[in-house]
Amino acid sequence: xxxxxxxxxxxxxxxxxxxxxxxxxxxxxxxxxxxxxxxxxxxxxxxxxxxxxxxxxxxxxxxxxxxxxxxxxxxxxxxxxxxxxxxxxxxxxxxxxxxxxxxxxxxxxxxxxxxxxxxxxxxxxxxxxxxxxxxxxxxxxxxxxxxxxxxxxxxxxxxxxxxxxxxxxxxxxxxxxxxxxxxxxxxxxxxxxxxxxxxxxxxxxxxxx
Amino acid sequence: xxxxxxxxxxxxxxxxxxxxxxxxxxxxxxxxxxxxxxxxxxxxxxxxxxxxxxxxxxxxxxxxxxxxxxxxxxxxxxxxxxxxxxxxxxxxxxxxxxxxxxxxxxxxxxxxxxxxxxxxxxxxxxxxxxxxxxxxxxxxxxxxxxxxxxxxxxxxxxxxxxxxxxxxxxxxxxxxxxxxxxxxxxxxxxxxxxxxxxxxxxxxxxxxxxxxxxxxxxxxxxxxxxxxxxxxxxxxxxxxxxxxxxxxxxxxxxxxxxxxxxxxxxxxxxxxxxxxxxxxxxxxxxxxxxxxxxxxxxxxxxxxxxx
Numbered sequence: 001x002x003x004x005x006x007x008x009x010x011x012x013x014x015x016x017x018x019x020x021x022x023x024x025x026x027x028x029x030x031x032x033x034x035x036x037x038x039x040x041x042x043x044x045x046x047x048x049x050x051x052x053x054x055x056x057x058x059x060x061x062x063x064x065x066x067x068x069x070x071x072x073x074x075x076x077x078x079x080x081x082x083x084x085x086x087x088x089x090x091x092x093x094x095x096x097x098x099x100x101x102x103x104x105x106x107x108x109x110x111x112x113x114x115x116x117x118x119x120x121x122x123x124x125x126x127x128x129x130x131x132x133x134x135x136x137x138x139x140x141x142x143x144x145x146x147x148x149x150x151x152x153x154x155x156x157x158x159x160x161x162x163x164x165x166x167x168x169x170x171x172x173x174x175x176x177x178x179x180x181x182x183x184x185x186x187x188x189x190x191x192x193x194x195x196x197x198x199x200x201x202x203x204x205x206x207x208x209x
Numbered sequence: 210x211x212x213x214x215x216x217x218x219x220x221x222x223x224x225x226x227x228x229x230x231x232x233x234x235x236x237x238x239x240x241x242x243x244x245x246x247x248x249x250x251x252x253x254x255x256x257x258x259x260x261x262x263x264x265x266x267x268x269x270x271x272x273x274x275x276x277x278x279x280x281x282x283x284x285x286x287x288x289x290x291x292x293x294x295x296x297x298x299x300x301x302x303x304x305x306x307x308x309x310x311x312x313x314x315x316x317x318x319x320x321x322x323x324x325x326x327x328x329x330x331x332x333x334x335x336x337x338x339x340x341x342x343x344x345x346x347x348x349x350x351x352x353x354x355x356x357x358x359x360x361x362x363x364x365x366x367x368x369x370x371x372x373x374x375x376x377x378x379x380x381x382x383x384x385x386x387x388x389x390x391x392x393x394x395x396x397x398x399x400x401x402x403x404x405x406x407x408x409x410x411x412x413x414x415x416x417x418x419x420x421x422x423x424x425x426x427x428x429x430x431x432x433x434x435x436x437x438x439x440x441x442x443x444x445x446x447x448x449x450x451x452x453x454x455x456x457x458x459x460x461x462x463x464x465x466x467x468x469x470x471x472x473x474x475x476x477x478x479x480x481x482x483x484x485x486x487x488x489x490x491x492x493x494x495x496x497x498x499x500x501x502x503x504x505x506x507x508x509x510x511x512x513x514x515x516x
Contacts, residue, residue, distance in 0.1 A: 010506065041506065071297035089283065094220065097217075097219050098499070099358065102504065102513075194504060208509075
């Protein structure tokens with residue numbers, strides 16, 4: 001069984017937010033939910049200041065906090081390391097949102113239209129997205145990125161990887177030492193975010209420069 | 210450069226009310242159950258008040274929690290994973306406490322029941338109830354303390370702070386109701402008020418040490434700044450420090466040492482009303498001070514977006 005993981009090359013990311021939009025298009029997430037995000041970061045001060053865009057998504061930790069704190073059993077982890085929320089079991093206590101060190105879990109209470117001027121009726125595309133969202137996830141419950149498992153099972157890459165124009169994102173098997181992600185992590189000294197929480201994230205970042 | 214860290218916004222007054230009422234109910238039950246051990250005659254009234262407050266307060270608190278759930282119809286699943294989840298463990302503890310509290314009210318306090326004759330059974334029920342009441346009070350702190358990325362909550366001081374506050378507000382709730390009966394319970398009210406002064410002083414120390422302990426990491430320092438001089442400061446200083454701690458201490462001291470009879474009871478009533486309100490503010494201050502650790506990617510630190 002593979003252990004799916006991400007590699008995000010910070011020196012390649014130029015912050016175009018394509019990952020964020022591609023994720024939204026692929027997963028029909030409502031307003032207020034972004035499973036893939038791109039956030040600006042700064043360090044130092046003038047004249048030695050640096051800016052960097054940091055793409056964020058669920059880190060699919062090997063030892064996830066969200067799984068431990070979930071009281072209902074709605075959160076489960078597959079053998080391939082992907083952590084899921086069962087929409088029929090989650091009661092919406094929001095504890096996982098507090099416990100996740102990476103802010104990967106989000107919740108919304110209702111579908112808020114992107115086009116408020118349309119007077120209450122959703123256009124066909126938004127109505128389709130809403131229906132898809134309600135089928136796969138829902139309101140009031142915790143939701144999160146699952147590395148586009150539907151697409152991966154069809155043999156495709158996650159939407160954000162496929163869409164990234166800078167080729168800053170790689171998806172693959174961390175357990176296979178010869179996979180592209182494993183080689184990149186070894187060769188370019190990939191690191192995990194906040195390793196002090198001991199969750200062993202499956203998402204690695206390559207240093208900015 | 211440290212990013213602008215923002216406090217969590219997902220848990221607010223509903224959860225604060227739940228934490229507060231669960232603590233107060235547990236504290237009031239312990240007050241009543243212990244009073245039941247103290248003496249059959251003179252403490253019986255206070256014992257009844259305390260025991261009768263336990264179950265209803267915790268139950269109302271749970272209603273606040275239910276309202277906060279995103280999908281309340283599935284609330285019954287809350288205890289499914291006690292092996293790893295503190296929410297699940299707490300749900301079980303609180304459920305057992307509510308069952309014990311309800312049994313105690315029905316069989317131990319109401320007269321004209323068969324079990325009331327058997328002091329042994331009632332005392333056994335009290336001891337079991339006290340254990341789970343303590344579990345309930347401490348759990349309200351552990352619930353927050355188990356959230357590891359929020360350093361302001363993730364400390365062993367928080368369960369202690371909530372325990373002391375729960376006991377103190379529990380006693381105050383009993384005093385509040387007992388004082389409504391005028392001077393009937395005056396002697397007991399004075400004893401309770403004096404003991405509560407000790408708890409309030411202890412709570413001041415625990416609170417001070419709790420805040421002192423925030424110096425370790427940037428996110429909890431940011432929490433302390435938020436609470437002591439930021440947007441939560443007004444609620445902390447007026448709601449917790451003045452209304453919740455200083456006022457009850459001074460009013461109780463006045464009532465217990467300088468006044469007698471009806472005035473003493475009246476001041477204990479005022480002290481309790483202030484202290485109980487302060488207990489609710491304390492929960493809300495702690496909740497609104499919760500800040501997640503920033504993400505660290507090499508040299509870059511990023512505040513968590515959307516929490």
